[in-house]
Amino acid sequence: MRSGEELVPMSEDQLRKIFAEGQPGWLESPALKDVSAQDVVQWLDTQTFFELMRLPYPTDRRACWPACWTSA
Numbered sequence: 001m002r003s004g005e006e007l008v009p010m011s012e013d014q015l016r017k018i019f020a021e022g023q024p025g026w027l028e029s030p031a032l033k034d035v036s037a038q039d040v041v042q043w044l045d046t047q048t049f050f051e052l053m054r055l056p057y058p059t060d061r062r063a064c065w066p067a068c069w070t071s072a
Contacts, residue, residue, distance in 0.1 A: 001010050010018075032039075050057045 001008055001014070047057060
């Protein structure tokens with residue numbers, strides 16, 4: 001890179017920014033890929049979600065769809 005009339009080496013941070021151009025940001029990428037519905041239920045506080053929505057906690061996953069999303 002130029003600094004006045006001289007060529008000076010780029011810092012590691014500058015090089016990282018250049019190489020990262022065009023790559024999706026970390027906010028645009030999913031935290032996890034290919035997770036099962038059971039994993040989602042296990043990692044999220046689904047009990048609290050249903051309590052806050054004032055919905056009965058379903059006995060199986062099929063009992064929720066689509067009723068829990070349309071009554072909000």
